[in-house]
Amino acid sequence: MTKTFSELKFPGRLIAVEGLDGSGKSTQIHLLQKWLEVQGMKVFFSSWNSSEVVKSATSKGKNRQLLTPTTFSLIHATDFADRYERQLLPLLRAGYIVLCDRYIFTAYVRDTVRGCSPEWVRGLYKFAALPDLTFFFKADLEVSLARILDGRPELKWFEAGMDLGLAKDRYESFRIFQGRMLQRYMNLEDEFRFITVDANVPIETQQSFVRQTVSARLELPTFARNPVRAS
């Protein structure tokens, strides 16, 4: 699909955040959620890879290293489809602001770095509408690498891209893998009208920009739980 939820006349709006691990996007979307909630907005948060039904298959595949690029891609698409059809669509019909930590662009980027064909991956996610706003948290590669590697020294197999055979060392593999993903994200920036956030600056500065953008682009009062009626 090449239309956003607003273009499809949904009453709700979908805001997605994208970026590398360690780009700070989860922190930012969390702060955005808090801000909308204290204003009494109808907000729902959904993270990548969180469908209850699909979860056990995904973790089995990851723990036992059963996944190939194709099945890795398909199982994440299954997870996404489940959340999309059972959570996101109904909430968007009900006029919610839905916040997604990662959306289809994560798959475009990751799966193609793993060697899946770009047309195939895009085709898989064709059933999904585009976000109304997509924030892309763009940090220098070294900055996001440092954030991850300082705090959490144990890297998981697929997370480090070890299945790609880029390097024998997990840290080295992670670096190369993340670098390739950043490149692919940048290739999508214009096509999907990403709102690029400089993720090297302080958290507060980034959050101000995010909140200002959301205020400017969304008719926020219409998403209030108890709308104030002009009488």
Add this chain to the structure above:
Amino acid sequence: MSALSAQKSPTPPNSIVLPPRTKRRFYGDGIPGVELDKIAGKLIVIEGADGSGRSTQITRLVEWMEGCGHATIQVGLKRSTLVSEELDRAQQGNVLSRTTLSLFYATDFADQLENMILPSLRAGMMVLADRYIYTLMARDLVRGMDEEWLKNLYGVALVPDGVFYLNVSPEELVQRTFQKKVALDYWESGMDLGLSRDMFDSFLKYQALVEQQFKRLQTNYGFDIIDGHRSADMVFAELQQRIEGVLSGTGKSALSVT
């Protein structure tokens, strides 16, 4: 069973026909990193509804092919290590929406394709598949999924050397199902579609819709339709003849059609 089929067929040969290599391709983009010219074995698919005689024929075919000296393995749907359990559980609860179910089945298929089918073919084995992407596509098409979307999704599949669809009318299928078990299956009756609250009625309607989609797919994918109303022996004889053609490379394969 084995004594019986041994009586009927001539003594198996000591000198075994080596199936000639043919040019392989995927339906679409395929599986990344697979070298198609390393594939030596043949992939033969038997399609058909439950009750079409598929499993009976496959059992006999495996025995016959091994008798002819070809190492043969059997694969089917919903048997992957990766997702078959989860798929079962989700189906019992009937909680999945159609896109999710479709992708779940595709994951199961891809897992078996990469971990069973392709390695066996590379090792020079014959693979008999108890259904393939066509059943999955037909079911999804009946449920209103977009054909282009499905075509892209199953672009990962290897084009088989032979696909044989055992065609049996819904009326006959229902009779055969009752001979085997007393109840109709929820999914095989398409109860999720709300075609009718009456299960018998729904079964007939659903199977007719699936058959219709198979016929449509047949024109795109060009598989052979085998009349499954005849006796098991007659169906087997026809399958044998056609598969011999595949193995010797002389049978005309309709699968060159795109």
